[in-house]
Amino acid sequence: MRVELEGVHARHPAAVATAAAALRGITLSAQPGEALAVVGPSGAGKTTLLQLLACALPPQRGELRVDGQQPWALSRRVLQRLRGQLCLVPQVPPLPPRQRVVTSVLAGRLPAMSLAQSIASLFYPADIPAAHEALARLDLADKLFERVDRLSGGERQRVALARALVSPARLWLLDEPISALDPTRAQQALQVTLDEARKHGATVVASLHQVELALQHFPRIVGLREGVLAFDLPRAELTPARLARLYAQHEHELQGSETAAEPAAAPPAPAPAVMHCR
Amino acid sequence: MDAALPHPALRDPAWRGRVVLMLTVAVLLWPLFVATEFKPWTLLAPESLRVSAGFLASFFPPAHGGDFLLLVARETWRTVAIATAGIVLALFVAVPMALLVTRTLSVSALSGRMARGPFWLRQGVRWLLVLLRSVPELVWALVFVRVVGLGATPGVLAIALTYGGMLGKVYAEILESGEAAPTTALLRNGSSRLQAFCYGLLPQNAAELTSYTVYRWECAIRSSVVLGFVGAGGLGQQMDNSVKMFAGGEVATMLIVFIALVALADRVSAGLRRALA
Numbered sequence: 001m002r003v004e005l006e007g008v009h010a011r012h013p014a015a016v017a018t019a020a021a022a023l024r025g026i027t028l029s030a031q032p033g034e035a036l037a038v039v040g041p042s043g044a045g046k047t048t049l050l051q052l053l054a055c056a057l058p059p060q061r062g063e064l065r066v067d068g069q070q071p072w073a074l075s076r077r078v079l080q081r082l083r084g085q086l087c088l089v090p091q092v093p094p095l096p097p098r099q100r101v102v103t104s105v106l107a108g109r110l111p112a113m114s115l116a117q118s119i120a121s122l123f124y125p126a127d128i129p130a131a132h133e134a135l136a137r138l139d140l141a142d143k144l145f146e147r148v149d150r151l152s153g154g155e156r157q158r159v160a161l162a163r164a165l166v167s168p169a170r171l172w173l174l175d176e177p178i179s180a181l182d183p184t185r186a187q188q189a190l191q192v193t194l195d196e197a198r199k200h201g202a203t204v205v206a207s208l209h210q211v212e213l214a215l216q217h218f219p220r221i222v223g224l225r226e227g228v229l230a231f232d233l234p235r236a237e238l239t240p241a242r243l244a245r246l247y248a249q250h251e252h253e254l255q256g257s258e259t260a261a262e263p264a265a266a267p268p269a270p271a272p273a274v275m276h277c278r
Numbered sequence: 279m280d281a282a283l284p285h286p287a288l289r290d291p292a293w294r295g296r297v298v299l300m301l302t303v304a305v306l307l308w309p310l311f312v313a314t315e316f317k318p319w320t321l322l323a324p325e326s327l328r329v330s331a332g333f334l335a336s337f338f339p340p341a342h343g344g345d346f347l348l349l350v351a352r353e354t355w356r357t358v359a360i361a362t363a364g365i366v367l368a369l370f371v372a373v374p375m376a377l378l379v380t381r382t383l384s385v386s387a388l389s390g391r392m393a394r395g396p397f398w399l400r401q402g403v404r405w406l407l408v409l410l411r412s413v414p415e416l417v418w419a420l421v422f423v424r425v426v427g428l429g430a431t432p433g434v435l436a437i438a439l440t441y442g443g444m445l446g447k448v449y450a451e452i453l454e455s456g457e458a459a460p461t462t463a464l465l466r467n468g469s470s471r472l473q474a475f476c477y478g479l480l481p482q483n484a485a486e487l488t489s490y491t492v493y494r495w496e497c498a499i500r501s502s503v504v505l506g507f508v509g510a511g512g513l514g515q516q517m518d519n520s521v522k523m524f525a526g527g528e529v530a531t532m533l534i535v536f537i538a539l540v541a542l543a544d545r546v547s548a549g550l551r552r553a554l555a
């Protein structure tokens with residue numbers, strides 16, 4: 001799926017009217033099948049950018065095009081159908097605690113299912129093999145019939161990723177998808193997700209705190225700082241100096257990400273506290 | 279004369295207003311007492327004391343004839359049936375309306391403010407629910423006894439309407455009170471409202487919804503006995519008949535059965551709710 005942003009300003013709907021817009025003048029496009037990582041210090045507007053692309057937040061100014069059409073000009077019904085073709089994975093996995101993992105994963109299929117099918121699937125899960133395979137790829141096959149509230153934070157995050165893997169979406173928007181995983185698991189989860197996206201021909205836009213991982217796995221890196229696009233470069237052209245400038249005055253976040261990329265023996269770096277207004 | 283009055287600064291300035299208020303209340307209440315024939319002392323008049331004592335004395339022994347006990351058993355069962363059928367019908371009213379009202383299931387509210395059409399639809403259904411529950415079931419029962427005649431049907435309909443409004447409003451409140459993120463995420467990824475309800479809201483709130491429904495069922499059993507007094511069938515109607523015939527023994531038996539029934543419903547409902555928690 002192709003997405004384009006042109007000179008977009010955006011603000012969180014709950015923000016006070018006088019607050020500065022979370023994003024200012026963003027111009028960015030992603031081609032079908034492309035994978036790009038969004039990096040930047042906390043509060044740079046990464047989550048807002050993903051919500052914009054997910055048609056969850058209308059731009060205040062500028063233009064958003066998804067596959068050539070402007071989603072906010074569409075009727076609500078058509079827009080909802082378009083939303084069925086994209087998949088936003090929030091940083092905090094949105095899973096009801098009493099649900100079983102298999103149901104949570106298969107919820108990613110809902111846009112492609114009729115109401116009757118989805119109700120039948122509550123009584124007997126519609127496609128257990130698909131859910132099992134997605135979970136197996138993320139090393140969670142044994143949790144298939146567990147309840148979500150029996151899982152650890154990292155396991156929940158991987159269940160949310162598995163939901164994207166089974167979804168019919170062609171645009172995956174991942175908000176810090178590996179923030180709760182240990183370094184080895186993070187590597188593996190990213191690799192699996194990107195492989196699967198390639199197999200589906202899905203476009204991936206992921207915001208990441210671990211810059212090292214972004215450089216390892218994504219061919220294209222977008223830097224955001226204070227709501228403005230700092231750079232949009234192929235990974236080969238990204239110099240440490242540019243990264244240092246992106247994280248100026250937020251060096252600990254850049255440092256923290258480097259320790260996180262060290263071998264598994266090291267304890268997982270404390271995740272920087274990110275305030276997400278939801 | 280004037281010397282006897284204290285200095286104006288020492289008089290309570292609120293005093294005059296207080297006296298006026300009390301006189302007004304008395305003047306307003308007097309016609310009400312007259313209109314309602316409020317004469318509590320007649321309760322203690324020797325004549326009424328004699329009648330009450332006679333009636334209470336006739337409570338013992340409670341009636342225990344085989345035929346009568348069979349009748350009481352049948353009517354007790356009918357009372358439970360009225361309550362259960364009423365609640366089931368109420369669900370047909372409450373569930374669709376609660377789904378219509380719940381804000382969390384709004385697609386247009388995903389991107390900030392809810393659109394005007396859906397907003398007024400939600401508001402309209404909410405008012406309808408308030409209207410349904412603000413008319414007491416006793417009034418509905420009186421209306422339906424006129425329309426469909428004596429028997430269980432008016433009781434069932436009365437409970438269905440009042441409890442439909444009550445359940446619908448409380449369901450919507452329960453659904454809105456929980457964590458909205460799972461439902462919002464499903465809606466944002468293109469699910470329909472009902473799908474988002476089944477996969478997001480329901481697993482989160484199912485226990486609370488069921489527990490409240492069971493509690494209301496228990497309330498319906500109690501209220502269906504009262505409904506019987508206006509002719510809506512069940513134990514209440516029999517009790518009303520026996521009271522009018524001054525058959526104290528029968529009244530006593532039915533009161534005992536009624537207390538046992540309410541206690542049993544209370545135990546069952548508490549047990550079910552504990553199992554669900």
